[in-house]
Amino acid sequence: MTVPPITEKLLAAKKAAGLSFADLEAKVGCDEVWIASVFYRQASASVEEATKIIEALGADPSLIEVLTECPVKGGLDPVIPTDPLIYRFYEIMQVYGMPIKAVVHEKFGDGIMSAIDFTLDIEKEEDPKGDRVKVIMNGKFLPYKKW
Amino acid sequence: MTVPPITEKLLAAKKAAGLSFADLEAKVGCDEVWIASVFYRQASASVEEATKIIEALGADPSLIEVLTECPVKGGLDPVIPTDPLIYRFYEIMQVYGMPIKAVVHEKFGDGIMSAIDFTLDIEKEEDPKGDRVKVIMNGKFLPYKKW
Amino acid sequence: MTVPPITEKLLAAKKAAGLSFADLEAKVGCDEVWIASVFYRQASASVEEATKIIEALGADPSLIEVLTECPVKGGLDPVIPTDPLIYRFYEIMQVYGMPIKAVVHEKFGDGIMSAIDFTLDIEKEEDPKGDRVKVIMNGKFLPYKKW
Amino acid sequence: MTVPPITEKLLAAKKAAGLSFADLEAKVGCDEVWIASVFYRQASASVEEATKIIEALGADPSLIEVLTECPVKGGLDPVIPTDPLIYRFYEIMQVYGMPIKAVVHEKFGDGIMSAIDFTLDIEKEEDPKGDRVKVIMNGKFLPYKKW
Amino acid sequence: MTVPPITEKLLAAKKAAGLSFADLEAKVGCDEVWIASVFYRQASASVEEATKIIEALGADPSLIEVLTECPVKGGLDPVIPTDPLIYRFYEIMQVYGMPIKAVVHEKFGDGIMSAIDFTLDIEKEEDPKGDRVKVIMNGKFLPYKKW
Amino acid sequence: MTVPPITEKLLAAKKAAGLSFADLEAKVGCDEVWIASVFYRQASASVEEATKIIEALGADPSLIEVLTECPVKGGLDPVIPTDPLIYRFYEIMQVYGMPIKAVVHEKFGDGIMSAIDFTLDIEKEEDPKGDRVKVIMNGKFLPYKKW
Amino acid sequence: MTVPPITEKLLAAKKAAGLSFADLEAKVGCDEVWIASVFYRQASASVEEATKIIEALGADPSLIEVLTECPVKGGLDPVIPTDPLIYRFYEIMQVYGMPIKAVVHEKFGDGIMSAIDFTLDIEKEEDPKGDRVKVIMNGKFLPYKKW
Amino acid sequence: MTVPPITEKLLAAKKAAGLSFADLEAKVGCDEVWIASVFYRQASASVEEATKIIEALGADPSLIEVLTECPVKGGLDPVIPTDPLIYRFYEIMQVYGMPIKAVVHEKFGDGIMSAIDFTLDIEKEEDPKGDRVKVIMNGKFLPYKKW
Amino acid sequence: MTVPPITEKLLAAKKAAGLSFADLEAKVGCDEVWIASVFYRQASASVEEATKIIEALGADPSLIEVLTECPVKGGLDPVIPTDPLIYRFYEIMQVYGMPIKAVVHEKFGDGIMSAIDFTLDIEKEEDPKGDRVKVIMNGKFLPYKKW
Amino acid sequence: MTVPPITEKLLAAKKAAGLSFADLEAKVGCDEVWIASVFYRQASASVEEATKIIEALGADPSLIEVLTECPVKGGLDPVIPTDPLIYRFYEIMQVYGMPIKAVVHEKFGDGIMSAIDFTLDIEKEEDPKGDRVKVIMNGKFLPYKKW
Incomplete structure (x- = not known):
């Protein structure tokens, strides 16, 4: 993913301000993952x-308007991402896609x-054997319409 | 995904026995998603x-041994799955992949x-505006080793 | 798209019964496109x-149960379909995708x-210069959730 | 889709003029989707x-000539678009492609x-359960020539 | 392209009857390329x-009905065909695609x-330096509709 | 296809000179499609x-030398072109590729x-029901050498 | 490459007859590579x-006719072959493609x-440091026609 | 293949010096194909x-060092090259890949x-029916190691 | 990877004989990875x-000959393998490919x-924090020939 | 792989300092492959x-911070790398992927x-018949969790 210029500006402002996304969550009142989005x-x-x-970032107010525009979403550069952290989500879909489908249809x-x-939260679960990443996805079930 | 013959046999046995994956969870003592896997x-x-x-399925005991073999995993037929339920996980990775990466690295x-x-659970969240699917992924954080 | 065996059976029964999808719409009380789906x-x-x-087809009742199962959807064989009728929908997406996006976001x-x-209807519009195909898609607008 | 420079200029002029595509439809006398195209x-x-x-945009008249040239059309960057709004049209083609083909051939x-x-219109259908997007495609039927 | 069974039957009948496509053109009154299609x-x-x-082939009359059905068209197996004769048409499109576009738009x-x-004819042009293949494509010009 | 800078210069010169490719054919003594190539x-x-x-274009003589170099040919950006005019040649190859192969081998x-x-000509065939594009391809037949 | 059934029959007959392709070259009077083709x-x-x-193979005479038919050529299964021996020719094209192009155009x-x-011969060059494979390709130069 | 800047400089120097690759072969004492590489x-x-x-090119001595670095090799832009001269080598691999494999293994x-x-030479074989390109590849045979 | 029938027979014989690949290494005197290959x-x-x-497997002696034939190698079904164990080697190449290249060229x-x-060995390294897989690749360095 | 600007700066500093990666290993106390990464x-x-x-490089201290950021990893430009040295690792995965899988699961x-x-070391094994590259991969075995 080639990051657009505005993303670079926001990340630089965040770094300059010494804020984490969790700090922004506290200041803005929205989830850190959504803010990162x-x-x-x-x-x-x-x-x-x-x-x-x-304002939380102390960034240039001219950036406000851009953030309100509907972006063209997605667009990780390779169709199958090569970054190991992101790829694991592809692997989860490959390995658990059909089991998830079976259980969701059953339920x-x-x-x-x-x-x-849809919302997505990331939590850190402390564990003496190694901390764990918890990703909670929560999406409305949409039944197929018949007509 | 062309389902292997043993999967068809297991699904047929499950149907004949009138059991849901949730029923199997209760009988086997493992999570329904893992059983579906x-x-x-x-x-x-x-x-x-x-x-x-x-035994819970009342299926042919000769199938036991096959289930203990290490399978070749993955293999949804098109590289980008076309089934809408499974595709949404690809879309989530495309749209939220970089934000997740940013937050995980920060945390x-x-x-x-x-x-x-890694474990994956699916819960049904009842909601008067439409029930919601909750997918909880929980994976150990693995820090990059340096050497 | 390699058509599954049950589709072949249904199409054969429909042919034997001398029924069009429009006839089935009248008998079943659902839209012909949905029935074809x-x-x-x-x-x-x-x-x-x-x-x-x-029953409308006079087909084998043992087929009823299969039709109630949640199918793995999609799966046109080549990623970009080669059948000219189906390809035109790919072309429409390529050519009008961004303009549609702009107008939908604006509205x-x-x-x-x-x-x-979502529903999809196909109508025949008679026209002395050549009949026209009218495809009416109707889908609920889903606003992005913020959290 | 990397938007060509002229598109950026037109969108900026439209924003500066405070006009929607629907406003342009009223002023120019052509459909808003076509104008967006x-x-x-x-x-x-x-x-x-x-x-x-x-003129409606109050934009630079030197842009007029460019708009009259026949463009190289299409060209969404990934072969299968990742933007969720545009992808849904790919999904509709994957899921309903064969049913549409069957019904069109029958009719x-x-x-x-x-x-x-071909024309394409987008209408907003107000609905208390959530507004609906109506996309009406209207294309001449072209029978295969035999020779 | 994996040839469907009916094609194999027709080709076998044609061989058994000792007929060329040109002979069929004479008997059926349609162009040989169309008959091959x-x-x-x-x-x-x-x-x-x-x-x-x-009848010209002396083939099984039960095949008649199949030939009247609307086929799923296209489907050369690799997206870019590897057969050298067919590939040359891909190469012509790659090399002459933009020049053709420029001239057609100008005209x-x-x-x-x-x-x-659309029709397509193949003629043999005898030439002492080596016979030549002449492919004549003839398609209606379709102007883009505005709306 | 991202057009190389020299192409843009030539097209601009042609526009400034108010010449069509057909005019250039008359002045240069070569076919308009070849000149466009x-x-x-x-x-x-x-x-x-x-x-x-x-000279016919009144363009910069320093461009002459570039035109004499052997170019890297082909290179439409997507493997399957998305421009509708160019795509139709891909579709013709998909649909008529095997029939052409059969007839050429037979002849x-x-x-x-x-x-x-190989040469390629484009003619305009006037027709009250809509003008027609005639594309005449003429290539030497090359028999496979055996050794 | 899934080998067609006739290839398997021919290879089995060759094995049963204890003949190498070089033996067949001597008996048939054509090059071994062409015979393998x-x-x-x-x-x-x-x-x-x-x-x-x-006859040299002592195989079933009914196979003669099949060998005279014009085959659909090419078709290594993956677009980029994975067999190491065959892949090296892809690598040679990747690495030496542009240099070959430059030298051929110059000459x-x-x-x-x-x-x-075109002909292709394979020779074994004995060498104390390890025998060498010599592949000699010989193809007619075809100059681009202008028109 | 987008040619790197140093290649452009070298080609320009070669042109300015009026030298062919064959001339460079004479001056440098290495094969022209290798020099082109x-x-x-x-x-x-x-x-x-x-x-x-x-020195033979009379080019800038600061380029010497770059030529001694190990380059990232390969990289023709499309996976299957579209330039007709280079594509023919892909076609040769598709058509003759399996026959070559069979003969090499046998020998x-x-x-x-x-x-x-590996070395690769290009020779011009004069022929009254049309000159021929001779490409001689010569690579060490590497037997698979067993362990 | 769809495993060929002979592989299934060998694996079944190995299972019936109750032998591991390590046992076969001891009996046959070749490395277990090579035997698995x-x-x-x-x-x-x-x-x-x-x-x-x-003989070690007690399998059908008619299988001996097949094992001596030169196979078409490679051929994992998806170009990028989806099995997590095998994919990690793709990831290692993606992440460490350039660093390996830099160090190998330097050395x-x-x-x-x-x-x-080339040989490849797999060792189990016992470790109280979790056993480790050690993969040792050993291949001859081949310098590029100049000519 | 288009190398990022910082990589070019680091490689230039390393060259100017006349240091190999092995020298850096000695100075920094980390493995040369990891430093190259x-x-x-x-x-x-x-x-x-x-x-x-x-400091070992004598490079600009402002680069320190960049090296501490979590990079987007992977990203060799073509999905299947064309550089011969890097490709061999793809080939090893294609050819030995399934045998490795079998042996690892067994062990x-x-x-x-x-x-x-995971760590990766590269050693030079001197050998009179030609030096050998030894690549030692060492990764923790991760058993699949059940839940």
């Missing part, structure tokens, strides 16, 4: 949200988990 | 686990979430 | 719907048109 | 049409829906 | 045309040459 | 031919139509 | 050549080496 | 070889022809 | 080696590590 | 490690070799 132009913000983010019927009416 | 030959079982699964340092020392 | 295993039917379809904000809470 | 260089305009568009015989002698 | 299930015939073809305006309202 | 750097010219083209034996010892 | 259905033989090959002008009016 | 950064030279090449046993301990 | 038809054996393997000059004159 | 932005360093590397059970808790 705004940084990477994968989500659009309202004027109020964008203003809060830019909910024919339909999908929305990736739009 | 065994069905689809994405996970291998111990002899004890395989025996419990086959944990350089490394990845393991997809091997 | 059931034939091609791209949509699942309820037991009642499946029974009506099978609705950031989000998508659901392909799940 | 001209913006994205997927359609060419006549001198008169281009002049009206440029019209062997041939295709033209994507050239 | 019917053999390869790339074109559908009317009942009358199919009957004439089958006709914005639009395309139809591949549906 | 020289413009797009898909064909190399002799010094005499390049000089005539540059000529095993071998190919050369795409090198 | 006939075995793999990459080249077609005349009736006389096919008869000699089949011959604009055009190509024919792969049709 | 050095130009295209597919081979590295020793300091002595690089010095001779640069040498299991192993490969090295593409590293 | 023979099982998967990625390496060919001499008659003596094949006989020892078949050895321009050339490659042979994958033919 | 830091150069190519495939590994992140701690502030201390980065400082040591920059360790179901799981993978970590590519994260």
